[in-house]
Amino acid sequence: MGSTESASLAITLNGEPYRLDGETRLVALIAKLGMRPARIAVELNREIVPKSQYETTTVKAGDVLEIINFVGGG
Amino acid sequence: MSGTRALPHRKTMLQDTPFKLAGRTFKSRLIVGTGKYRDFAETRKAVEESGAEMVTVAVRRVNITDRAKENLLDYLDPKRYQILPNTAGCYTAEEAIRTCRLAREVGVGDMVKLEVIGDEKTLFPDVAATIEAAKVLVKEGFKVLPYITDDPVACLKLQEIGCVAVMPLAAPIGSGLGIRNPYNIAIIVEQARVPVIVDAGVGTASDAAEAMELGCDGVLMNTAIAGAKDPIAMARAMRLGIEAGRLAYLSGRIEKKLYATASSPITGIVR
Numbered sequence: 001m002g003s004t005e006s007a008s009l010a011i012t013l014n015g016e017p018y019r020l021d022g023e024t025r026l027v028a029l030i031a032k033l034g035m036r037p038a039r040i041a042v043e044l045n046r047e048i049v050p051k052s053q054y055e056t057t058t059v060k061a062g063d064v065l066e067i068i069n070f071v072g073g074g
Numbered sequence: 075m076s077g078t079r080a081l082p083h084r085k086t087m088l089q090d091t092p093f094k095l096a097g098r099t100f101k102s103r104l105i106v107g108t109g110k111y112r113d114f115a116e117t118r119k120a121v122e123e124s125g126a127e128m129v130t131v132a133v134r135r136v137n138i139t140d141r142a143k144e145n146l147l148d149y150l151d152p153k154r155y156q157i158l159p160n161t162a163g164c165y166t167a168e169e170a171i172r173t174c175r176l177a178r179e180v181g182v183g184d185m186v187k188l189e190v191i192g193d194e195k196t197l198f199p200d201v202a203a204t205i206e207a208a209k210v211l212v213k214e215g216f217k218v219l220p221y222i223t224d225d226p227v228a229c230l231k232l233q234e235i236g237c238v239a240v241m242p243l244a245a246p247i248g249s250g251l252g253i254r255n256p257y258n259i260a261i262i263v264e265q266a267r268v269p270v271i272v273d274a275g276v277g278t279a280s281d282a283a284e285a286m287e288l289g290c291d292g293v294l295m296n297t298a299i300a301g302a303k304d305p306i307a308m309a310r311a312m313r314l315g316i317e318a319g320r321l322a323y324l325s326g327r328i329e330k331k332l333y334a335t336a337s338s339p340i341t342g343i344v345r
Contacts, residue, residue: 013138014135014136014138015135016138018138033136033138034143035143036143036145038180039145039147039180040136040180041176041177041178041179041180042179043172043176048175048176048179050179051179051181066135066176067135067136068133068134068135068136068176068177068180069133069134069136069145069146069180070131070132070133070134070145070146070147070157070159070177070180071109071131071132071133071134071146072107072108072109072110072111072114072117072131072132072146073107073108073109073131073132073134073160073296074107074108074109074110074130074132074160074162074247074248074274074294074295074296074297
């Protein structure tokens with residue numbers, strides 16, 4: 001395996017397999033996905049991640065991430 | 075007008091007590107859902123026309139592949155509207171609690187519309203699970219507005235737990251059947267120390283008016299507006315229906331009588 005591939009890691013994002021280039025700070029992943037922190041909430045391995053911790057939280061191999069927002073509903 | 079006509083215990087529309095919910099005051103007694111609209115622009119237009127100041131939203135996974143990134147909150151400013159996230163689609167207390175925790179983390183307040191569905195076909199609530207979830211959520215500081223059957227006992231229990239309102243259904247969600255059991259709604263209103271909001275089942279403006287005439291504090295609806303042929307016009311009709319019903323309630327309607335009472339003088343008739 002090349003170095004790039006070995007650095008890449010698998011997580012589960014909103015129920016689907018998702019690959020990251022390596023351990024990634026949550027704030028960077030959110031930016032990469034084009035999301036705005038003010039519009040979302042994040043759960044990492046079933047624990048809520050407060051917005052104040054997006055900077056300091058690192059997403060690692062095998063992590064299960066849920067990112068939600070509000071949609072139309074009654 | 076003679077003073078003898080005044081009813082000191084009643085208030086006219088102009089003197090109506092404001093609609094207070096969880097420490098906030100609202101001018102409108104209509105709460106509208108944001109589902110089933112063609113697009114966000116239509117949603118916003120209908121909400122504006124309805125006069126509602128509180129809107130329900132659903133909590134769902136972000137669509138990772140959608141690059142448009144338009145968000146409902148871009149169309150309904152949380153500074154202008156009280157956002158009321160729901161737990162639609164949750165079938166257990168655990169799921170509903172998890173959804174509420176996520177919803178609060180978005181950062182638009184701690185009010186939640188709690189719904190724990192018990193049956194897929196009727197979408198009737200699971201009363202036991204709703205009560206169980208409400209207990210946990212109230213302890214965690216949520217302002218809980220539970221969707222519940224038109225059951226006076228369940229409503230009392232939810233009130234005792236510390237819910238900020240009770241929201242009995244008029245009829246199944248999206249059914250448009252109107253108030254199927256006005257007598258239960260009347261009992262719920264009589265017992266309540268928290269606002270009573272009829273949630274679900276309203277079909278048209280007269281249904282909304284009826285809920286208000288029964289003394290409810292508000293009505294929550296989605297499909298009746300969004301599913302109408304002209305949702306914007308129906309939003310206005312609902313606004314007027316709510317106002318008419320509230321005013322009629324405050325005015326004190328006449329009693330129902332089996333026989334006629336003449337409206338014109340019975341003396342001086344030309345014979």
